[in-house]
Amino acid sequence: MEIQxxxxxxxxxxxxxxxxxxxxxxxxxxxxxxxxxxxxxxIMMPPPNVTGKLHMGHALDATTQDTLIRYKRMKGFETLxxxxxxxxxxxxxxxxxxxxxxxxxxxxxxxxxxxxxxxxWSWKEEYGSEIVNQQKKIGVSCDWDYSTFTLxxxxxxxxxKFFVMLYNEGLIYQNxxxxxxxxxxxxxxxxxxxxxxxxxxxxxxxxxxxxxTGEEIVIATTRPETMFADTAVAVNPEDERFSHLVGxxxxxxxxxxxxxxxxxxxxxxxxxxxxxxxxxxxDFNDFEIGKRHNLPIINILNKDGSFNENAPEIxxxxxKEARAKVEELLGELLVEKKEHLNSVGHGERSGEIVEPIxxxxxxxxxxxxxxxxxxxxxxxxxxxxxxxxxxxxxxxLRNPKDWCISRQLWWGHQIPVYYCDxxxxxxAEEHPESCPHCSxxxxxxxxxxxxxxxxxxxxxxxxxxxxxxxxMKELRFDDFYPNSVLVTGFDIIFFWVARMMxxxxxxxxxxxxxxxxxHALVRDKQGRKMSKSLGNGIDPIEMINQYGADAMRFTLAAxxxxxxDLNLDPERIEGYRNFVNKLWNAFRFVYPFLDxxxxxxxxxxxxxxxxxxxxxxxxxxxxxxxxxxxIYRFDDASSAIYQFVYDKFCSWYIELSKNILYGDDEKAKxxxxxxxxxxFKKIVTLMHPMTPFITEEIWSYLSSNxxxxxxxxxxxxxxxxxxxxxxxxxxxxxxxxSGVRNIRASVNLKPKDEVDVRLFTDDKDLAKFIYESRxxxxxxxxxxxxxxxxxxxxxxxxxxxxxxTSTEIFIPLEGLIDINEQISRIKKEMDxxxxxxxxxxxxxxxxxxxQNAKPEVIAEVKEKADQLYEKLNSLKLILKSFED
RNA sequence: GGGCGUUUAGCUCAGCUGGGAGAGCGCUACCCUUACAAGGUAGAUGUCGGGGGUUCGAUCCCCUCAACGCCCACCA
Numbered sequence: 001m002e003i004q005x006x007x008x009x010x011x012x013x014x015x016x017x018x019x020x021x022x023x024x025x026x027x028x029x030x031x032x033x034x035x036x037x038x039x040x041x042x043i044m045m046p047p048p049n050v051t052g053k054l055h056m057g058h059a060l061d062a063t064t065q066d067t068l069i070r071y072k073r074m075k076g077f078e079t080l081x082x083x084x085x086x087x088x089x090x091x092x093x094x095x096x097x098x099x100x101x102x103x104x105x106x107x108x109x110x111x112x113x114x115x116x117x118x119x120x121w122s123w124k125e126e127y128g129s130e131i132v133n134q135q136k137k138i139g140v141s142c143d144w145d146y147s148t149f150t151l152x153x154x155x156x157x158x159x160x161k162f163f164v165m166l167y168n169e170g171l172i173y174q175n176x177x178x179x180x181x182x183x184x185x186x187x188x189x190x191x192x193x194x195x196x197x198x199x200x201x202x203x204x205x206x207x208x209x210x211x212x213t214g215e216e217i218v219i220a221t222t223r224p225e226t227m228f229a230d231t232a233v234a235v236n237p238e239d240e241r242f243s244h245l246v247g248x249x250x251x252x253x254x255x256x257x258x259x260x261x262x263x264x265x266x267x268x269x270x271x272x273x274x275x276x277x278x279x280x281x282x283d284f285n286d287f288e289i290g291k292r293h294n295l296p297i298i299n300i301l302n303k304d305g306s307f308n309e310n311a312p313e314i315x316x317x318x319x320k321e322a323r324a325k326v327e328e329l330l331g332e333l334l335v336e337k338k339e340h341l342n343s344v345g346h347g348e349r350s351g352e353i354v355e356p357i358x359x360x361x362x363x364x365x366x367x368x369x370x371x372x373x374x375x376x377x378x379x380x381x382x383x384x385x386x387x388x389x390x391x392x393x394x395x396x397l398r399n400p401k402d403w404c405i406s407r408q409l410w411w412g413h414q415i416p417v418y419y420c421d422x423x424x425x426x427x428a429e430e431h432p433e434s435c436p437h438c439s440x441x442x443x444x445x446x447x448x449x450x451x452x453x454x455x456x457x458x459x460x461x462x463x464x465x466x467x468x469x470x471x472m473k474e475l476r477f478d479d480f481y482p483n484s485v486l487v488t489g490f491d492i493i494f495f496w497v498a499r500m501m502x503x504x505x506x507x508x509x510x511x512x513x514x515x516x517x518x519h520a521l522v523r524d525k526q527g528r529k530m531s532k533s534l535g536n537g538i539d540p541i542e543m544i545n546q547y548g549a550d551a552m553r554f555t556l557a558a559x560x561x562x563x564x565d566l567n568l569d570p571e572r573i574e575g576y577r578n579f580v581n582k583l584w585n586a587f588r589f590v591y592p593f594l595d596x597x598x599x600x601x602x603x604x605x606x607x608x609x610x611x612x613x614x615x616x617x618x619x620x621x622x623x624x625x626x627x628x629x630x631i632y633r634f635d636d637a638s639s640a641i642y643q644f645v646y647d648k649f650c651s652w653y654i655e656l657s658k659n660i661l662y663g664d665d666e667k668a669k670x671x672x673x674x675x676x677x678x679x680f681k682k683i684v685t686l687m688h689p690m691t692p693f694i695t696e697e698i699w700s701y702l703s704s705n706x707x708x709x710x711x712x713x714x715x716x717x718x719x720x721x722x723x724x725x726x727x728x729x730x731x732x733x734x735x736x737x738s739g740v741r742n743i744r745a746s747v748n749l750k751p752k753d754e755v756d757v758r759l760f761t762d763d764k765d766l767a768k769f770i771y772e773s774r775x776x777x778x779x780x781x782x783x784x785x786x787x788x789x790x791x792x793x794x795x796x797x798x799x800x801x802x803x804x805t806s807t808e809i810f811i812p813l814e815g816l817i818d819i820n821e822q823i824s825r826i827k828k829e830m831d832x833x834x835x836x837x838x839x840x841x842x843x844x845x846x847x848x849x850x851q852n853a854k855p856e857v858i859a860e861v862k863e864k865a866d867q868l869y870e871k872l873n874s875l876k877l878i879l880k881s882f883e884d
Numbered sequence: 885g886g887g888c889g890u891u892u893a894g895c896u897c898a899g900c901u902g903g904g905a906g907a908g909c910g911c912u913a914c915c916c917u918u919a920c921a922a923g924g925u926a927g928a929u930g931u932c933g934g935g936g937g938u939u940c941g942a943u944c945c946c947c948u949c950a951a952c953g954c955c956c957a958c959c960a
Contacts, residue, residue, distance in 0.1 A: 007919095009919085009920070010920085010922065011922090196956095196957090196958090203960085204960095219960075220960050221960055222959085222960070223960085234960090266960095267960080268959095268960085271959080271960070272960050273960085274960095275960085276960045277960070278960090279960095283960085285958090285960080286960085340959090341959090342959075343958075343959065388888075388889080389888095391887075391888060392887090392888075392955070392956090395886090395887065395888090395955085395956065396955095396956080399956090399957095490954090490955090491955095493955095494955095494956095521954095525895080525896075527896095527953085558908085559896090559897085561898080563897080563898095564888095564889070564890090564953095564954080565890090565953090565954095566896095567895095567896060567897085568896095569895085569896070569909085571895095571896095571909065571910090572896075572908075572909070574909095574922080575908065575909060575922090576908095577922065578920095578922040578923090579922090580922090581920070581922050581923095582919090582920065582922080582923085584919085584920080585919040585920035585922090585923085586919060586920075587919080588919045588920075589919035589920080590919080591919085592919095635897090635898075636898085639898080639907070639908085642907090642908085643907080650919085650920090651924090654919075658918095658919095662918090738925090738926085741925060741926065742925095742926065742927090744925085744926085745913080745914075745925070745926040745927080746926085748913090748914075749914095750914080750915075751914085751915060751917060751924095751925080752915095752917085779917095781925095782917090836904085839904085840904085843903080843940085843941080846940060846941085847940080848939095848940030848941085849903090849940045849941070850940085851940075852939085852940050852941085853903070853940070853941080854903085857903055858903095860903080860904090861903075861904095864904075
């Protein structure tokens with residue numbers, strides 16, 4: 001039979017992907033539509049930085065969310081996926097500053113704030129959409145009309161509204177506080193933005209003189225250069241060596257300033273020398289000690305990290321040079337210098353050592369909000385998947401520290417606080433006309449901007465229009481808030497998840513999302529984090545170009561469950577590309593028969609056993625996939641459909657269909673073609689959330705109208721399709737077929753060599769089915785002829801043989817086979833079966849087992865033992881047949 | 885120092901409330917069989933990190949040891 005088939009032998013992703021993405025957009029398929037569930041399903045996309053380039057983490061983010069969105073859309077939820085981008089204060093400003101320097105040799109200060117911000121905006125307009133275009137390549141089905149930028153008008157209103165609200169409640173306050181100062185960014189950064197790294201340094205012992213007694217005490221420090229900012233020496237009041245000194249005065253060497261000696265519990269008697277120099281201006285612990293003892297604060301650092309005139313001997317020097325200078329100046333007063341591994345804070349963005357500096361900053365008191373957010377998870381208002389991540393969340397929120405929200409940058413939401421020339425201070429949502437206290441029109445706005453996370457924290461609200469009432473109506477805040485699920489990585493549970501919870505709860509008294517699915521961190525195949533410096537990053541766009549978006553998506557989905565790492569090897573993408581191609585070729589097989597197929601299933605009485613079987617298997621996959629996707633087990637869903645397509649549909653159902661489709665029975669052909677078409681529709685429907693492009697492409701050949709797969713209903717589990725008898729029968733048939741193939745392989749028969757088989761079974765239904773399937777056996781195992789007899793019958797002599805639990809298989813091949821080889825093969829099989837059998841039989845003979853185990857377990861073991869016993873007997877008979 | 889997690893076939897990993905040790909990739913042999921060589925058929929591979937305990941029964945629960953990873957805090 002000549003087959004008309006003009007489909008390419010391999011699936012070509014590039015064209016198909018672009019084509020369908022455009023069609024979906026044109027058809028407005030990504031817009032929310034009322035469905036049969038009469039419920040909404042909302043996800044907001046974690047907004048990537050405008051400066052960003054799409055990396056594998058984004059790709060995973062996008063894939064898992066898109067899979068969920070497409071799944072829920074097909075399930076009949078009114079689905080909204082909100083995209084957006086983040087202004088990313090620090091990194092965007094840095095990118096533009098760098099560019100400005102490169103092109104014009106100017107700094108932002110040369111331009112001034114307004115001019116500089118104009119530059120950043122125009123940069124954003126030009127390059128900010130690159131990452132969005134990359135997202136589209138992945139196939140994200142979000143509603144682009146909802147797209148929001150964190151510096152848009154609405155988020156800006158949200159930020160101001162929230163700020164003013166907390167300011168007026170006294171929860172936002174300004175304070176001199178010791179903060180992490182990044183000398184490169186020249187801004188304060190929050191604790192969470194500091195990475196601690198071990199740095200080789202030294203432990204110094206330095207002599208200070210006691211003024212009153214003339215004694216010398218030795219203090220221990222890792223940073224001698226900060227001695228110019230010392231405002232006390234502290235000892236533990238319980239320390240017998242030094243307690244008599246409390247209340248006396250110490251003299252700092254070099255600058256000879258006098259400072260008090262105080263007693264403080266913080267000092268560890270065991271550590272160092274027991275004497276501690278207290279530098280409240282440049283050390284977090286010392287700052288606390290200073291507060292307890294009302295010590296003055298001296299700042300000896302400039303904004304760029306160099307020393308200022310408060311440390312005259314080292315003014316202008318950077319810490320490293322300063323330390324060398326101080327060592328020199330100390331001379332003999334430096335009594336010891338030991339190597340020491342020190343954990344030093346580094347700016348997450350700049351990589352530079354951060355300096356603790358006391359400065360005026362804005363803080364949010366989060367105590368109360370944190371409590372509420374802890375409670376929400378404890379009460380199950382919000383649930384983490386996997387559950388373990390709630391520990392990370394709790395550990396941070398149960399020990400809340402005030403959040404430093406001011407940043408000394410220009411690019412961002414400017415703090416809505418104003419100062420008038422009569423030193424009044426107030427916060428306002430709208431730019432004021434005059435001071436509300438004294439009506440002065442001479443006022444300035446605080447120059448600082450807010451931490452990026454301050455606006456990100458309000459994302460669930462601002463993306464739906466809050467606080468602008470008209471916008472909220474237009475964007476349907478009430479329908480889509482709270483979100484259904486947040487999908488993100490564990491690295492931003494503190495930064496983002498916790499803050500969205502606190503801020504959203506504060507505003508709405510509701511959690512911002514019901515579930516949080518924390519996906520894995522993508523690493524390279526050796527488990528290393530992908531990083532620029534290692535050069536081990538895998539570019540998702542490159543992977544898409546090479547293997548197709550579907551293959552990449554399926555790989556990421558198959559690797560995503562409740563794991564915390566996803567080690568990605570491009571070879572795996574290649575493997576799943578092969579799978580996508582397999583599906584394509586399966587479709588190429590079906591394609592020429594589509595014109596025979598009907599769109600309605602034949603009546604049940606006309607179903608072949610194969611049909612009942614594949615529908616039962618299909619039903620089983622539908623259940624597995626629905627169950628898995630409902631709880632974010634993308635890995636289970638992927639592996640279920642993968643196994644079905646390869647091991648059930650392609651290997652058996654299609655193979656078994658050839659005999660019918662290439663045969664003469666026209667009616668049977670129509671039925672089989674119809675069944676194949678039906679199955680294919682279900683398969684591409686099931687797979688669509690993971691691999692949208694190829695499935696939509698195949699659907700276009702299967703659908704009789706212009707409807708798109710993206711809008712179809714998902715496949716649900718149906719009770720009436722469960723059919724265990726048929727499953728059992730087919731499994732036995734498959735076992736027998738494989739048995740024949742196994743024998744063929746064992747005697748090195750070529751595929752072309754036909755065989756004559758003798759089957760012995762007492763299962764009458766099976767015997768009947770195999771008899772009816774004799775033509776199929778010819779196709780599947782090149783069986784030319786055969787006989788089926790009961791086990792009471794005589795076995796043929798000197799045959800290659802094999803036994804399944806139901807059937808003995810003999811292939812008479814006298815003269816062609818190596819008897820000894822056959823005997824050893826059977827013996828090996830016997831040994832294996834014997835071990836298995838004894839394991840089960842042993843249990844049954846164990847009184848304790850029989851008395852204690854659950855009845856269904858006992859029944860299972862018994863059945864297993866019976867089957868193995870039968871197989872064992874069959875194998876014995878086969879062996880005997882060689883001896884005769 | 886506190887917390888979390890990991891350790892299962894050469895590699896990457898799955899194994900739900902204890903009752904058959906699995907998948908993918910890789911590997912071996914044979915095959916370009918008319919959907920697919922990005923394929924097919926058959927096959928090999930594991931003291932489930934070590935030790936102890938609970939149990940009729942432990943990859944799964946408990947204790948302990950070891951290795952590795954991550955997070956937080958701190959290190960004068």
